[in-house]
Amino acid sequence: MPIRTIGIPRGLLWHRYGLLWKTFLEALGFEVVLSPRTDRGIFEMGRNYSTDEVCLASQVYLGHVASLAGKCDAVLVPCFESRNVRAGFCTKYQSLPDMVRATFKDEPVEFITLSVPDASDKKHAGRAYIDFAATKLGAPVSQAVKAWKAAQKAQASLDKERAHAQEQAFKLLERARKRNDEAPLAILLAAHPYVSHDDYIIGDIENCLKELGVIMLYADETDAATAFKKSFETSDTLPWLINRELLGSIMLNKDKVDGLVLVSAFPCGPDSMFDDLILRTVHDVPILNLIIDAQSGTAGIQTRLESFVDILRFQKKGSYLG
Ligand code: SF4
Numbered sequence: 001m002p003i004r005t006i007g008i009p010r011g012l013l014w015h016r017y018g019l020l021w022k023t024f025l026e027a028l029g030f031e032v033v034l035s036p037r038t039d040r041g042i043f044e045m046g047r048n049y050s051t052d053e054v055c056l057a058s059q060v061y062l063g064h065v066a067s068l069a070g071k072c073d074a075v076l077v078p079c080f081e082s083r084n085v086r087a088g089f090c091t092k093y094q095s096l097p098d099m100v101r102a103t104f105k106d107e108p109v110e111f112i113t114l115s116v117p118d119a120s121d122k123k124h125a126g127r128a129y130i131d132f133a134a135t136k137l138g139a140p141v142s143q144a145v146k147a148w149k150a151a152q153k154a155q156a157s158l159d160k161e162r163a164h165a166q167e168q169a170f171k172l173l174e175r176a177r178k179r180n181d182e183a184p185l186a187i188l189l190a191a192h193p194y195v196s197h198d199d200y201i202i203g204d205i206e207n208c209l210k211e212l213g214v215i216m217l218y219a220d221e222t223d224a225a226t227a228f229k230k231s232f233e234t235s236d237t238l239p240w241l242i243n244r245e246l247l248g249s250i251m252l253n254k255d256k257v258d259g260l261v262l263v264s265a266f267p268c269g270p271d272s273m274f275d276d277l278i279l280r281t282v283h284d285v286p287i288l289n290l291i292i293d294a295q296s297g298t299a300g301i302q303t304r305l306e307s308f309v310d311i312l313r314f315q316k317k318g319s320y321l322g
Pocket of ligand 1: 057058090
């Protein structure tokens with residue numbers, strides 16, 4: 001059956017490349033069906049399809065895949081490899097098509113795989129997308145080239161807009177501090193984008209911090225190229241692109257905030273090393289390290305966030321005794 005509608009699961013790298021994928025497929029003439037935003041139903045479906053070893057973010061992804069069954073002709077499952085050993089991806093992204101196919105082998109769902117060997121190099125990435133459109137979707141090369149250009153432009157413009165908005169927020173905070181205004185507490189939240197921008201995964205943390213009157217800024221909403229470059233001042237060997245960008249962003253922005261919150265989805269291999277790296281190298285800003293899993297109750301997280309914010313407020317006053 002010819003493919004006319006393509007489903008995109010709103011999980012994992014959707015939060016980094018989602019607009020690019022959607023624009024690309026639409027420019028090739030396909031109708032795109034997005035899975036709904038994560039909610040308890042999606043989360044529970046994902047858990048039912050997962051084994052215990054799978055990280056929380058991947059469990060949520062499987063829930064999104066399941067929600068697309070019967071709603072499209074095929075589901076797009078990308079595979080991001082790690083040709084660049086200083087800008088690679090977690091092995092979960094590389095094995096995603098295999099994991100998804102094995103998980104849904106008894107279900108009537110078709111999958112198409114987009115393989116990107118080196119996403120850190122725009123030319124290589126472009127070739128991978130154009131090749132995918134021509135060989136797997138039957139698009140003429142000229143149309144694929146146009147679709148790639150349009151997709152890249154749309155995603156770059158969104159990324160720039162987000163980074164600009166965050167830059168403005170930092171400037172407002174700085175001005176308030178210079179005027180000695182009672183500037184609100186500001187926290188930089190560092191997490192993979194599918195954790196920090198998935199309302200269901202991060203919702204309790206965000207709501208709690210907002211209720212405590214804290215301004216939240218996001219380490220991933222920054223100029224990615226600048227942050228990537230900056231990361232090499234701290235580590236020559238860190239192999240993961242997203243962690244590198246988070247590291248660079250933390251180093252560029254830590255002096256502008258009152259505290260840093262690291263959030264990881266259990267059991268995340270890259271973050272177990274990354275969080276340790278941050279805790280060992282960043283000593284001039286208070287850090288709270290939260291690991292969330294499928295069993296996380298809100299009470300424990302809330303207590304830790306409240307204590308952390310109390311400490312930041314005391315510190316801002318001068319000291320615990322001030
Ligand atoms: S980086 Fe961590 S949270 Fe993300 S997919 Fe890999 S193991 Fe899961």
